[in-house]
Amino acid sequence: xxxxxxxxxQRKREILEAALRLFSQKGYKATSMREIAKESEFAVGTxxxxxPNKRRxxxxxxxxxxxxxxxxxxxxxxxxxxxxATLKRLVxxxxxxxxxxxxxxxxxxxxxxxxxxxxxxxxxxxxLALYEEYLAKLERVFAExxxxxxxxxxxxxxxxxxxxxxxxxxxxxxxxxGFQFSSEEAIELFLGSVLREDGP
Amino acid sequence: xxxxxxxxxQRKREILEAALRLFSQKGYKATSMREIAKESEFAVGTxxxxxPNKRRxxxxxxxxxxxxxxxxxxxxxxxxxxxxATLKRLVxxxxxxxxxxxxxxxxxxxxxxxxxxxxxxxxxxxxLALYEEYLAKLERVFAExxxxxxxxxxxxxxxxxxxxxxxxxxxxxxxxxGFQFSSEEAIELFLGSVLREDGP
Amino acid sequence: xxxxxxxxxQRKREILEAALRLFSQKGYKATSMREIAKESEFAVGTxxxxxPNKRRxxxxxxxxxxxxxxxxxxxxxxxxxxxxATLKRLVxxxxxxxxxxxxxxxxxxxxxxxxxxxxxxxxxxxxLALYEEYLAKLERVFAExxxxxxxxxxxxxxxxxxxxxxxxxxxxxxxxxGFQFSSEEAIELFLGSVLREDGP
Amino acid sequence: xxxxxxxxxQRKREILEAALRLFSQKGYKATSMREIAKESEFAVGTxxxxxPNKRRxxxxxxxxxxxxxxxxxxxxxxxxxxxxATLKRLVxxxxxxxxxxxxxxxxxxxxxxxxxxxxxxxxxxxxLALYEEYLAKLERVFAExxxxxxxxxxxxxxxxxxxxxxxxxxxxxxxxxGFQFSSEEAIELFLGSVLREDGP
DNA sequence: TATGAATGAGTGTTCATTCAT
DNA sequence: AATGAATGAACACTCATTCAT
Numbered sequence: 001x002x003x004x005x006x007x008x009x010q011r012k013r014e015i016l017e018a019a020l021r022l023f024s025q026k027g028y029k030a031t032s033m034r035e036i037a038k039e040s041e042f043a044v045g046t047x048x049x050x051x052p053n054k055r056r057x058x059x060x061x062x063x064x065x066x067x068x069x070x071x072x073x074x075x076x077x078x079x080x081x082x083x084x085a086t087l088k089r090l091v092x093x094x095x096x097x098x099x100x101x102x103x104x105x106x107x108x109x110x111x112x113x114x115x116x117x118x119x120x121x122x123x124x125x126x127x128l129a130l131y132e133e134y135l136a137k138l139e140r141v142f143a144e145x146x147x148x149x150x151x152x153x154x155x156x157x158x159x160x161x162x163x164x165x166x167x168x169x170x171x172x173x174x175x176x177x178g179f180q181f182s183s184e185e186a187i188e189l190f191l192g193s194v195l196r197e198d199g200p
Numbered sequence: 201x202x203x204x205x206x207x208x209x210q211r212k213r214e215i216l217e218a219a220l221r222l223f224s225q226k227g228y229k230a231t232s233m234r235e236i237a238k239e240s241e242f243a244v245g246t247x248x249x250x251x252p253n254k255r256r257x258x259x260x261x262x263x264x265x266x267x268x269x270x271x272x273x274x275x276x277x278x279x280x281x282x283x284x285a286t287l288k289r290l291v292x293x294x295x296x297x298x299x300x301x302x303x304x305x306x307x308x309x310x311x312x313x314x315x316x317x318x319x320x321x322x323x324x325x326x327x328l329a330l331y332e333e334y335l336a337k338l339e340r341v342f343a344e345x346x347x348x349x350x351x352x353x354x355x356x357x358x359x360x361x362x363x364x365x366x367x368x369x370x371x372x373x374x375x376x377x378g379f380q381f382s383s384e385e386a387i388e389l390f391l392g393s394v395l396r397e398d399g400p
Numbered sequence: 401x402x403x404x405x406x407x408x409x410q411r412k413r414e415i416l417e418a419a420l421r422l423f424s425q426k427g428y429k430a431t432s433m434r435e436i437a438k439e440s441e442f443a444v445g446t447x448x449x450x451x452p453n454k455r456r457x458x459x460x461x462x463x464x465x466x467x468x469x470x471x472x473x474x475x476x477x478x479x480x481x482x483x484x485a486t487l488k489r490l491v492x493x494x495x496x497x498x499x500x501x502x503x504x505x506x507x508x509x510x511x512x513x514x515x516x517x518x519x520x521x522x523x524x525x526x527x528l529a530l531y532e533e534y535l536a537k538l539e540r541v542f543a544e545x546x547x548x549x550x551x552x553x554x555x556x557x558x559x560x561x562x563x564x565x566x567x568x569x570x571x572x573x574x575x576x577x578g579f580q581f582s583s584e585e586a587i588e589l590f591l592g593s594v595l596r597e598d599g600p
Numbered sequence: 601x602x603x604x605x606x607x608x609x610q611r612k613r614e615i616l617e618a619a620l621r622l623f624s625q626k627g628y629k630a631t632s633m634r635e636i637a638k639e640s641e642f643a644v645g646t647x648x649x650x651x652p653n654k655r656r657x658x659x660x661x662x663x664x665x666x667x668x669x670x671x672x673x674x675x676x677x678x679x680x681x682x683x684x685a686t687l688k689r690l691v692x693x694x695x696x697x698x699x700x701x702x703x704x705x706x707x708x709x710x711x712x713x714x715x716x717x718x719x720x721x722x723x724x725x726x727x728l729a730l731y732e733e734y735l736a737k738l739e740r741v742f743a744e745x746x747x748x749x750x751x752x753x754x755x756x757x758x759x760x761x762x763x764x765x766x767x768x769x770x771x772x773x774x775x776x777x778g779f780q781f782s783s784e785e786a787i788e789l790f791l792g793s794v795l796r797e798d799g800p
Numbered sequence: 801t802a803t804g805a806a807t808g809a810g811t812g813t814t815c816a817t818t819c820a821t
Numbered sequence: 822a823a824t825g826a827a828t829g830a831a832c833a834c835t836c837a838t839t840c841a842t
Contacts, residue, residue, distance in 0.1 A: 027229075029229035029230065030229070032814085032815060032816080033815075033816060033817080034815075034816090034825095037825090042823080042824090043823060043824040043825055044816090044817085044824080044825065045817090045818080045819080045823065045824050045825065046822080046823055046824070046825095048816095048817070048818080049822070049823075053817075054815095054816060054817090106317060109313070109317075110310075110314075113309070113310065113313065114310075116372075116376070116377075117306055117372055117376040152392070154385070154389070155381075157379065158370070158381055158385065158389070159389075161369050161370050161373050161379070162366045162369065162370060162386075162389055162390075164369060165365040165366045165367070165368060165369020165370065166362045166365045166366040166369075167365070168365060169361050169362065169364060169366075169368075169369075170358070170361050170362060170365065172317055173361050175317075176316070176317040177316075177317075179361070181358055185354070185358065186362075189354070189358070189359075189362055190362075192352070208805095211805090232831080232832065232833080233832080233833060233834080234831090234832085234833090237808095242806075243806060243807040243808055244807085244808070244833090244834080245805095245806070245807055245808065245834090245835075245836080246805075246806050248833095248834065248835080249805065249806075253833075253834075254833065254834090427629075429627075429629035429630065430629070432835085432836060432837080433836075433837060433838080434804095434836075434837090437804090442802080442803090443802060443803040443804055444803080444804060444805095444837090444838085445802065445803050445804065445838090445839080445840080446801085446802055446803070446804095448837095448838070448839080449801075449802075453837075453838075454836095454837060454838090506717060509713070509717075510710075510714075513709070513710065513713065514710075516772075516776070516777075517705075517709075517772055517776040552792070554785070555781075557779065558770070558781055558785065558789070559789075561769050561770055561779070562766045562769065562770060562786075562789055564769060565765040565766045565767070565768060565769020565770065566762045566765045566769075567765070568765060568769075569761050569762065569765020569768075569769075570758070570761055570762060570765065572717055573761050575717075576716070576717040577716075577717075579757065579761070581758055585754070585758065586762075589754070589758070589759075589762055590762075592752070608826095611826090632810080632811065632812080633811080633812060633813080634810090634811085634812090637829095642827075642828090643827060643828040643829055644812090644828085644829070645813090645814080645826095645827070645828055645829065646826075646827050648812095648813070648814080649825095649826065649827075653812075653813075654811095654812065654813090
């Protein structure tokens with residue numbers, strides 16, 4: 001990649017970072033191209049030489065970050081661990097990754113939520129695709145666990161949704177409200193149960 | 201209530217329903233008063249004789265529905281059940297209620313999410329207040345369960361967040377993606393565990 | 401005039417008085433039909449059964465009041481006085497009349513001014529006509545005074561405009577700013593001169 | 601001042617001139633931003649890149665012109681003339697100046713009138729301040745004339761109001777109705793008297 | 801006849817997008 | 822390639838006017 005290209009990528013990156021800050025704070029509609037231009041120290045017109053329109057700028061940044069998050073989290077599936085260990089590791093990595101992207105989390109979940117549950121004209125089908133991919137891998141882990149007799153015999157999708165719902169709720173609370181919990185607690189809760197086995 | 205008043209309420213309801221459809225599909229910012237007027241088959245000016253401005257129209261619709269949902273779900277806490285039975289009942293009622301309000305669910309969670317995790321100047325503090333109230337009652341149930349030795353000794357907040365996260369994820373999926381599950385499965389999962397007790 | 405007609409006129413009067421208060425305080429554009437309805441304790445629709453539109457309501461009230469003022473002031477010309485006495489009497493009557501209509505004065509001069517100096521689409525040609533009539537009579541007084549050798553030989557229009565300008569300025573100041581002056585002072589100034597005849 | 605700046609000023613001037621024509625003909629409220637855009641041959645949005653809102657556009661145009669008029673007229677007070685000569689000169693300069701600004705006169709007097717005699721929330725306090733300043737200087741001239749025994753012993757305010765009222769009425773008539781008069785006539789009338797000293 | 805709910809054209813203002821420089 | 826002035830469609834909201842009751 002020559003200097004030209006490197007500089008081009010560098011400029012694009014600066015725009016994306018500036019846009020991320022603003023979109024994350026104020027949302028898509030409430031952020032204007034003029035503001036992004038000011039924040040990134042480019043002219044409005046310049047933004048349009050990198051992105052065909054506001055929507056694509058938004059989609060691109062969201063997708064890029066989502067890809068980074070996805071990459072980190074999904075890498076767990078390639079570690080060759082057994083289902084139980086995979087889940088444990090997944091919790092750790094999810095916590096670490098989402099905290100690392102805490103500025104973007106608000107935007108991320110909101111996009112994801114819109115994409116999954118059907119807001120018309122959603123801005124990020126790409127993000128949805130990544131998530132579905134992740135979910136599919138997660139389901140495979142649960143399926144394997146069930147096959148191997150480690151997990152009770154329930155639908156892998158059911159397990160996946162429950163796992164994701166629980167973990168995401170805890171992580172969001174920890175990022176936005178400062179609620180503290182460890183990955184051990186979380187995985188124990190999910191795996192263990194809330195019922196004491198030895199009863200009262 | 202005379203005919204006039206009844207008609208007034210009827211018209212107001214028609215506007216609110218039309219607005220609900222649009223806000224739910226496209227969000228607050230992306231829905232224009234003109235569209236609401238068209239959808240409700242009133243003139244723009246008429247909207248303003250029922251609501252002082254767009255924001256209040258939005259808040260009114262969201263708060264009304266949220267109150268109805270809250271009322272139904274929270275009523276479970278008044279049934280005088282023990283913690284375990286309360287949780288079971290809660291899952292049933294949540295599923296039934298949220299399905300009954302399926303048009304509104306998208307908007308509901310999105311408002312709640314914005315209110316809890318972000319976005320200054322949220323449009324619905326009332327909704328947040330209702331949810332926090334619910335969460336407080338749920339925590340009390342878990343606290344009681346822990347006290348009585350039914351549940352393992354963990355923070356009630358931790359339990360509540362996990363419970364809510366898991367159930368909401370399952371219910372949302374069932375509403376929007378047609379994923380089917382029973383309340384028994386859900387509560388068993390939460391209470392029971394994913395691990396077989398007799399292991400492999 | 402039967403009861404019906406009397407009542408009709410009475411209602412019309414109430415509307416006009418209410419409208420006058422509002423137009424006078426806030427101007428034509430800033431006063432809404434709804435406000436006039438509220439102030440007059442009629443429904444908006446009722447206003448339209450007395451006046452075909454807002455503009456005519458405005459014109460009618462302005463014209464009515466202008467006619468009253470005009471009648472009182474113009475009556476001086478019918479008193480059969482000589483030019484000098486007419487001017488003196490005119491000053492007295494103008495002061496008294498305009499003070500009596502002080503609520504309306506702001507509106508009156510503003511309409512007159514617009515009508516005379518050509519704001520397009522002026523709302524009150526009738527008021528202009530009345531004033532021109534008055535001015536014509538005043539010119540005749542000056543013409544007579546010049547003919548009789550009482551006044552220096554200048555154009556009656558010149559005299560009239562100067563007289564009106566001076567008197568109106570003083571009267572407006574007295575009404576709006578509380579500046580006090582007597583009709584004697586005013587007429588002496590106009591007739592006398594500012595120069596001492598015996599010089600320094 | 602570079603080409604850019606010059607062009608900026610030129611465009612701003614074109615907008616101001618267009619707005620002046622419209623405000624002058626129809627008044628503030630009755631003139632819409634769209635009309636100003638059309639008249640100035642710019643887009644609506646362009647207007648807002650020169651002025652933050654309609655009101656400021658109005659104030660700017662009014663205040664600018666008022667300042668120019670004020671500057672020219674008030675300069676007479678700095679010529680070091682005696683009271684009598686000052687008044688003579690003032691009449692000449694007022695006539696010349698107001699004729700030079702004849703497009704603006706209608707608006708000028710209307711703003712001045714509103715500011716002096718009425719209307720809360722006037723749009724141009726600056727214009728009023730300029731006029732009060734002028735009036736104060738004029739009063740000082742009359743006070744000096746009285747002190748020196750040139751003028752009869754009357755209140756300077758009284759003299760000033762009468763002078764202004766008379767002259768403005770004449771000048772307005774000459775601008776709007778084509779009535780012709782010379783400064784000599786006007787000042788003679790004011791100073792001299794309408795009464796022949798040698799009577800009939 | 802009197803009412804006021806309903807209408808929709810019109811308002812001031814914003815902002816994504818274009819394009820001459 | 823980069824700029825930002827210019828554009829005009831779109832927005833939330835107002836209000837003179839109409840008309841079913």
